[in-house]
Amino acid sequence: MLARSCLRSTRILNGARNGATALTKRPISSYSSGASSESPMKLNMTAAASTALAIGSVAWYYHLYGSTAQAMTPAEEGLHPTKYPWVHEHWLKTFDHQALRRGFQVYREVCAACHSLSRIPYRSLVGTILTVDEAKAMAEENEYDSEPNDEGEIEQRPGKLSDYLPSPYKNDEAARAANQGALPPDLSLIVKGRHGGCDYIFSLLTGYPEEPPAGAQVGAGLNFNPYFPGTGIAMARVLYNDLVEYEDETPATTSQMAKDVVEFLNWAAEPEMDDRKRMGMKVLAVTTVLFALSVWVKRYKWASVKSRKIAYDPPKASNRVRD
């Protein structure tokens, strides 16, 4: 292509030298001669070669970097949890606070033996799960460090509403030592902190088989759970039928307790959810109306522009060229 345009420019120069009459004829002949010098066979070969090169390099690149790299085996990935129809995950639904109350009972009587819930103060339970008096009584059951007294000694005082839920262990090292090296995670944000959220935790709690399937390798001190990444989990199955006695006399089956405690943990991770969804509903309702209004105003303003017809009315042609 480049060579051909070079030829043409010299041709034009020649033509200018030879005079205008020569220029009109010569390009026609020289075009045909140029095409014959680059045979169609050669052109086709070049096109085919460059296409093959392009396809080949793309294929090679895809072979190197394109395919998904599976760093983990399916067992290491863990069984993906089932999707459950959680009512509180609907756009316009709050938590079921009766379920939160049951879930808090399960946490207190079962989970709290090993798992802390360190970001939840007693005051946040008031008005969502407990009454003020219940929360105060519960806080007073625990002891907390007080301010230093006149001698600089730190004494213990009963808990207040502003105190946070006590942790079962003093620190992570103590927790590991008490659990054969495995650290029970803090549950405050566990629903946000795990892929699958509520579904995962529910599946994990209810997914312990009676005994590990044939061929599964379970490490010392570990339990088999297909939903846990790696399938070996230090926590044993804890929820059994009728483990707790609900005050509202809901039958305490394993799945009922798991469902309640998962909803409670979701509340712990997102205590603002009820208010957030209510505000979201108001905002969406107002903005829908405003959007419809703005669309209508736009159409109203543009109606005259859009329905305008511009026509060209040519002057009358007359046969006479000159008057």
Place this chain on the structure above:
Amino acid sequence: MASPLYNALFRRNFQMLGVVFVSAFAFEMTYDVGMNKVWDNINKGRQWKDIRQKYAEAEE
């Protein structure tokens, strides 16, 4: 030309400002109350205020 409504509400700038502010507050309040009612209706029986009396009465 000028309707009595226009004269009463928008004739002067301070009048118009007053109308804007007062109607904004009024709309906000009625909208909030109405939407909260809708919300409570959607979530009937699920919220703390619906189950509170069970436990508050037991305490007292």
